[in-house]
Amino acid sequence: MESNCNHTLYLVIPCYNEQEVLRETAGRLLDKLSRMQETGLISADSRVVFVNDGSKDQTWELIEALHQENPIFSGLSLAHNRGHQTALLAGLLTVKDYADMVVSMDADLQDDIEVLDQMVEEYYRGNEIVYGVRSSRKKDTFFKKFTAEGFYHIMAFMGVEIVFNHADYRLTSRKVLENLADYREVNLFLRGIFPSIGYRHTTVLYERKERFAGESKYPLKKMLSFAWEGITSFTVSPLKFIAGLGIVISIVSLLALIWSVLVKFWGYTVDGWTSLLGSIWLLGGLQLFCLGIIGAYIGKIYEEVKQRPRFILERNLLEEKKVKDRK
Numbered sequence: 001m002e003s004n005c006n007h008t009l010y011l012v013i014p015c016y017n018e019q020e021v022l023r024e025t026a027g028r029l030l031d032k033l034s035r036m037q038e039t040g041l042i043s044a045d046s047r048v049v050f051v052n053d054g055s056k057d058q059t060w061e062l063i064e065a066l067h068q069e070n071p072i073f074s075g076l077s078l079a080h081n082r083g084h085q086t087a088l089l090a091g092l093l094t095v096k097d098y099a100d101m102v103v104s105m106d107a108d109l110q111d112d113i114e115v116l117d118q119m120v121e122e123y124y125r126g127n128e129i130v131y132g133v134r135s136s137r138k139k140d141t142f143f144k145k146f147t148a149e150g151f152y153h154i155m156a157f158m159g160v161e162i163v164f165n166h167a168d169y170r171l172t173s174r175k176v177l178e179n180l181a182d183y184r185e186v187n188l189f190l191r192g193i194f195p196s197i198g199y200r201h202t203t204v205l206y207e208r209k210e211r212f213a214g215e216s217k218y219p220l221k222k223m224l225s226f227a228w229e230g231i232t233s234f235t236v237s238p239l240k241f242i243a244g245l246g247i248v249i250s251i252v253s254l255l256a257l258i259w260s261v262l263v264k265f266w267g268y269t270v271d272g273w274t275s276l277l278g279s280i281w282l283l284g285g286l287q288l289f290c291l292g293i294i295g296a297y298i299g300k301i302y303e304e305v306k307q308r309p310r311f312i313l314e315r316n317l318l319e320e321k322k323v324k325d326r327k
Helices: 022-038 059-069 084-095 113-124 142-157 174-180 190-197 220-234 237-266 273-306 317-326
Strands: 009-015 047-052 073-078 101-104 129-134 166-173 201-206 313-316
Touching (some): 009 022, 047 059, 059 073, 084 166, 084 174, 084 313, 101 174, 113 166, 129 190
Parallel strands (some): 009 101, 047 073
Antiparallel strands (some): 073 313, 101 166
């Protein structure tokens, strides 16, 4: 480890309706950061920043209470629910001016906080990004494992640079976050953005745990939506697929036309109603499917060109504390 240790670490934790688990999460993180400070791994200015993503329960009230009890806890509150990726981005961009290194993680205690030491040590070894990667998926159901790993394989097949079995548990340096601020897209897929930034990076393996309390905020519908967001945000392969499909159908149609002409000259009587109706339904369905994919990309363009703010901070306890300290 290099001699420039004792840098400031900030933990950024997006929260949406996490009142059941927030106290336990805060207690464990406080213990962990205290131990890291005692060993000189991080500075005493290190903090935990919870990002309230428009929660409908008592999440924000708990964050404020934790902040009053111990200044190591702070919080941001978005004016409206914007989704996990946007809430995470809001936290990262807000704390980049306070910290030397930032770790993003979920509030449900599924990410193993004991590997924070390894992440920080890798940072001191010169790595600007340290990805937390699951060592296995033994605890997942067959469906969850099949769909999750299938997603990573599909992304890789389409040419998207992505870290296999990595979610959003990662350490990034201030330098990386300053570059992240230059990425202006509204349709966010941070798992694809960070590898595209570059810089020296490495991985740390950990065993993902069961959720401590509460319900998962990513049911099947949201998981599918997130996967589609990732695919359409980083590759135009679906559009290329449509073009290829159009060529194949055109060739098949031409062959069918030649066959029909030959059959007519040979004098065969062909009923053809079943095949005709089948082909009409098939081509109609394919056209609608292709138009849907094209429409999704046009919708993304529509969202991007409006250039609306990606998030609006209603409360920023970091700034409020700074103003209070000045007084």
